[in-house]
Amino acid sequence: MAVEMLFYFFSILTLSSAALVIASSNPIHSVLFLVLVFCSTSGLFILLEADFIAMIFIMVYVGAIAVLFLFVVMMLNVRVVQFNITMLRYLPLGGLIGLIFLFELFLIIDSDLIPLLGINPKPSITYYGWVDKIDALTSISAIGRILYTNYFFLFLIAGMILLVAMIGAIVLTMYRREGVRRQDVYDQVSRDFKEAIRLTNTKH
Template identity: 35%
Template sequence: MDFQTVVFYFFSAVMVLASLRVITARNPVHAALFLVLAFFSAGGIWMLLHAEFLAIALVMVYVGAVMVLFLFVVMMLDINLERIRQGFWSYLPVGALVGVLMVVEMIMVLGGRYFGLEGMPEPGPAPAGYSNTKELGRLIYTDYVYPFELASIVLLVAMVAAVALTLRKRKNVKKVDPAQQISVKRDDRVRIVSMTSEKR
């Protein structure tokens, strides 16, 4: 077993354990931090697969932006965990069925050759001057342009929802309406009073 295989198994074990802690941690902040650890481990696996752009994008976009936003939302909202857990047992059979189906799909994808299924062909050596970043950009903006646009719309909706969830109206905050400022006339603000002069 070479060093690259050992590093792959290390990152995989860390990612699986962190993913389990994401769904089993009682504190939502701890769950979010375990999700950050899972993203870092996935980025390490992408680096082992020579997909440097995907690894850096995963760390910068998800860990640097999405997870920070998620942590802010979790910390600013007063989440009642007891009320959320009330319907856990009623949704458990459906969730277990979906989980079993996903495990079966992953087993068929990864071990398809053992079940007599045609798997993906083994990739050959990359030609000289090959850039996976350039190839990824070509695929995104040609073959997968519509799914890419749909994903961007979903992220935009998530950002707007996060802002809407954390937006709270405060009564004691002084604010100015620019429309009222612009529509003010001189006679509304200035009053000229004529007074007779007094002699002492």
């Protein structure tokens, strides 16, 4: 019962947040609602026991992509403009795309929806529980064993490439403005301590 309540809660939160991403006129609010969509979707993945995918959603989408979008929007200083265009203008095209998407879903999961539509279900199929025959490992543990044993060299190379890319982006975006006093560490370290203190005559 608790799992079902959490499922409905995260599902409603995901759908409402996704709608607010489009409906919000403030781009910063749209990015924040997008972050809420990713977090609630991670909750759904946790309910499905897909811990690794939930962690990837939090680390990659929320911690990197959504925060990057937020920084870009805040740095561009986008003005909040109240548009007079209603959403009914895009309703026909959006409704057509939504119907196509729902039709594809019906084609994929038709065997599960046939009993709900009142049609006689297909002959029952006997399922064998393979879960009891394998080791009880979580998805994160299984992926971690493979990643840090068979592919550890590639993992280190990917980390170094990302580090070089981050340093390159920082160096390319740095610029010096005229008239701004900056700290020169080399001059401070190489300074002679005998000349650091000087006696001056304060008499007028």
